[in-house]
Amino acid sequence: MxxxxxxxxxxxxxxxxxxxxxxxxxxxxxxxxxxxxxxxxxxxxxxxxxxxxxxxxSSMEVIGNVYGVATTASENLAYVQFTVGNTAGGTALDVSKMVVSYLDGATRSPDVQFVDDEDGETLKATLIAASEAMTENPASKDEMGKWGIIEKVNANDNDVLEPGEQFVIGVSTPTTLTANTPFSVNLQPSVGAVFALQKTLPPALHRVNILY
Incomplete structure (x- = not known):
């Protein structure tokens, strides 16, 4: 088989x-x-x-000088004033959403409060009052200081900083800010890098001072 x-x-x-x-x-x-x-x-x-x-x-820049406005007695600054605008080619940003902080050798305020809907003169009075209320270690929002838009140049009524517009900003400073004292004001937009203003007060204070 x-x-x-x-x-x-x-x-x-x-x-x-x-x-x-x-x-x-x-x-x-x-x-x-x-x-x-x-x-x-x-x-x-x-x-x-x-x-x-x-x-x-989306970043911004400071245009011109930074001014320090002193109290009537000229013993300390009440607030600083400066003008901001968009950088070349920058986009619009909402200034009201910006976080402002203040720092010197004696006082640290991480979140200075924004004041809206006040005209320039009223806001200046608010900044002076906030200067007297700021403490070395703020325990409440009322003690952290105030900031706002004193004047808008070539701008509409909203708080959006657009190309070609300029905002004059005022930030209150504590009574500890006296002659020869260095300080820093940091501006943190909602989008973009932090812009730091580091200045030192002159040996003698006038009513209005250019800070370097």
Missing amino acids: RSLIKHDDAFTGLEAAIVLIAFIVVAAVFSYVVLGAGFFTTQKSQEVVHTGVQQAS
Whole structure:
């Protein structure tokens, strides 16, 4: 009787097709994973670039001098006054959302309170009153000082600083700010880098002083 001998010398056409399809599926899945990771990395890089451009274009600058307005007795400053505007190519920013902080050797106020809807003269009186209320370690918002927009130049009635506009800002200072005292006022817009004003009072105070 003839015996049956099994030969495995080669794949059949069906088996070869199955193996080929398996390789194609695995390669397709691997390619999808690699491409997905690449797209994710590219998207994150674009977000970082766009965020950096947005922050750089939304910054502001101080235009002109920084003035220190003293009390009637000229013993200490009541508030500082300066003009801000957009940097070249900058976008509009809401000044009312800006965080203002004050620091000198004796007083630290991390969140000076914004005062809105007051005309220039009324705001100046508010800043003088806030100067007398500021303490070395503020325990309440009323003791942290006040700041606001004294005047708007080439601007409409809102608090959005747009290209071509200028805002005159006033920030109250504590009674501890006397002659030869260095201090810092930090301006943190809602978008953009912190702008720091670091000044030192002159040896003798006048009613209005240019600070360097």
